[in-house]
Amino acid sequence: xxxxxxxxxxxxxxxxxxxxxxxxxxxxxxxxxxxxxxxxxxxxxxxxxxxxxxxxxxxxxxxxxxxxxxxxxxxxxxxxxxxxxxxxxxxxxxxxxxxxxxxxxxxxxxxxxxxxxxxxxxxxxxxxxxxxxxxxxxxxxxxxxxxxxxxxxxxxxx
Amino acid sequence: xxxxxxxxxxxxxxxxxxxxxxxxxxxxxxxxxxxxxxxxxxxxxxxxxxxxxxxxxxxxxxxxxxxxxxxxxxxxxxxxxxxxxxxxxxxxxxxxxxxxxxxxxxxxxxxxxxxxxxxxxxxxxxxxxxxxxxxxxxxxxxxxxxxxxxxxxxxxxx
DNA sequence: GTGATCCGCCGAATTTAATTCGGCGCGTTC
DNA sequence: GAACGCGCCGAATTAAATTCGGCGGATCAC
Numbered sequence: 001x002x003x004x005x006x007x008x009x010x011x012x013x014x015x016x017x018x019x020x021x022x023x024x025x026x027x028x029x030x031x032x033x034x035x036x037x038x039x040x041x042x043x044x045x046x047x048x049x050x051x052x053x054x055x056x057x058x059x060x061x062x063x064x065x066x067x068x069x070x071x072x073x074x075x076x077x078x079x080x081x082x083x084x085x086x087x088x089x090x091x092x093x094x095x096x097x098x099x100x101x102x103x104x105x106x107x108x109x110x111x112x113x114x115x116x117x118x119x120x121x122x123x124x125x126x127x128x129x130x131x132x133x134x135x136x137x138x139x140x141x142x143x144x145x146x147x148x149x150x151x152x153x154x155x156x157x158x
Numbered sequence: 159x160x161x162x163x164x165x166x167x168x169x170x171x172x173x174x175x176x177x178x179x180x181x182x183x184x185x186x187x188x189x190x191x192x193x194x195x196x197x198x199x200x201x202x203x204x205x206x207x208x209x210x211x212x213x214x215x216x217x218x219x220x221x222x223x224x225x226x227x228x229x230x231x232x233x234x235x236x237x238x239x240x241x242x243x244x245x246x247x248x249x250x251x252x253x254x255x256x257x258x259x260x261x262x263x264x265x266x267x268x269x270x271x272x273x274x275x276x277x278x279x280x281x282x283x284x285x286x287x288x289x290x291x292x293x294x295x296x297x298x299x300x301x302x303x304x305x306x307x308x309x310x311x312x313x314x315x316x
Numbered sequence: 317g318t319g320a321t322c323c324g325c326c327g328a329a330t331t332t333a334a335t336t337c338g339g340c341g342c343g344t345t346c
Numbered sequence: 347g348a349a350c351g352c353g354c355c356g357a358a359t360t361a362a363a364t365t366c367g368g369c370g371g372a373t374c375a376c
Contacts (some may be wrong), residue, residue, distance in 0.1 A: 001216070009212055016174045016208030021333060030355050035335070046216040050174030050208055054167055058159070058204040066254060066263065087300045094301040096224060096265075100294040105224065105263075107254075136258040142245045143252040179362060188326050193364070 001046070004029065008038055009047065013146060016050040061109040063116055064093075064138035068102040071129040078129055079103075091119050107138075159204070162187065166196055167205065171304060174208040219267040221274055222251075222296035226260040229287040236287050237261075249277050265296075 007027055011018055024034035041047045056062060071082055079097070086106060087095050096105040110116035116135075124133050165185055169176055182192035199205045214220060229240055237255070244264060245253050254263040268274035274293075282291050 009210065009217075012210035013212060014209075016210045019333060020335090031333085032335080032337090032356075033354050036353085044216070046213055048211040048213055050210055051172075052167065052170035052174045052208055053206040054171060055204055055206055058202070059167075066256065083298070083300055087302055090302075090304070092302050094299060096296050097298040097300070098224065098294050098296055102294070136256050136260070138254050138256055140241070140255040141252060142241055142255075144245055144248075144250050146248070177362065178364090189362085190327075190364080190366090191325050194324085 005037060005041060005046075008034070008041060010146065012038075012047065012050075056109055060111055061091075063110045063112055064141060065108050065110075065116055065135050066138055067104075067106040067108060067120070067124065067133050067135050069104045069106055069124070069133040070101070070131050071103050071127075072131050073129075074103065082127075082129060086123070089119075089123060091115075102134075163195060163199060163204075166192070166199060168304065170196075170205065170208075214267055218269055219249075221268045221270055222299060223266050223268075223274055223293050224296055225262075225264040225266060225278070225282065225291050225293050227262040227264055227282070227291040228259070228289050229261050229285075230289050231287075232261065240285075240287060244281070247277075247281060249273075260292075 004027060008023065011023055011026060020035050020038065021031050023038075024031040027034065029037075038047070056064065071078060082104070083095055083097060086092055086104075091108045091110055093107040093109055095107070097103070098105060108116065108119065110119055120133070120135060124130055162185060166181065169181055169184060178193050178196065179189050181196070182189040185192065187195075196205070214222065229236060240262070241253055241255060244250055244262075249266045249268055251265040251267055253265070255261070256263060266274065266277065268277055278291070278293060282288055
């Protein structure tokens with residue numbers, strides 16, 4: 001993980017479809033070298049994959065909410081089962097498993113408020129292990145375009 | 159936005175580097191057609207871009223936290239300035255602007271607990287407009303691999 | 317009902333990119 | 347100081363992206 005690898009990662013975070021040639025040129029290395037480097041980054045699990053970013057509005061899912069959830073008992077199987085099943089619901093964007101008074105934050109999307117309500121009634125009110133949940137509407141979700149050229153100290157190494 | 163477009167979006171969400179040919183084959187259409195469709199999805203803003211997904215661990219950022227933040231006054235300029243500056247910090251993954259008692263949830267990453275603490279002291283304790291913040295460690299962050307083949311009702315239309 | 321028009325899809329041709337692979341240079345080892 | 351290993355390079359090959367002319371099928375006017 002030298003600075004060339006960091007640069008590859010960084011550029012691909014900004015544009016996941018950057019061509020290998022263009023990337024090589026930006027870095028001043030040969031395309032074949034760049035390709036091999038990038039392959040290794042995949043193999044090592046540093047680059048985990050690529051995703052298209054899609055407008056939730058265009059997908060007819062303009063309403064977003066965060067659902068702070070508590071479950072009991074907090075046993076390993078119960079936690080894992082909750083995470084797994086919830087992550088797979090199409091309305092769920094992501095699940096944060098947390099320390100603190102809330103066990104999870106579940107980021108959900110819906111067509112409108114009615115569908116959000118219906119979703120919660122169907123999938124949260126129903127579940128036995130959920131002992132409480134609080135829903136907060138998300139007005140806006142901004143994402144860091146870069147995820148950092150790594151903070152100055154955190155660089156170097158393997 | 160017919161079912162072919164939906165399928166394109168869906169496949170590219172799963173694998174943002176799927177080749178145009180492979181995609182066309184999956185859908186049973188000609189590559190040239192597929193290319194034109196995909197271009198239109200970009201032009202219409204439905205596909206907003208592509209990103210490599212990178213292991214935070216590999217980037218030496220294994221610690222994650224959610225910072226529930228309140229600012230005052232809740233004036234448009236103050237809110238916008240907070241969102242903008244915070245989003246650009248390299249430790250910040252994303253910012254949720256919320257309804258409810260917390261104004262924002264800020265998802266941050268750090269090398270370790272010490273760096274997290276330093277980050278908060280430097281960027282949260284300092285700021286005048288921040289009247290309170292609560293930090294919760296994130297044990298795990300799971301993401302829906304698909305973001306849904308759209309819930310049955312939410313489909314069709316432009 | 318019929319003809320003109322428009323739109324999207326197709327496939328061949330061309331341009332561009334990905335991938336492979338043999339060889340070279342440098343740093344390390346013994 | 348010679349042998350080895352590793353990573354980089356660039357030419358050659360394979361595959362993909364892109365362009366573009368033409369072919370329906372649907373729509374609309376008359």
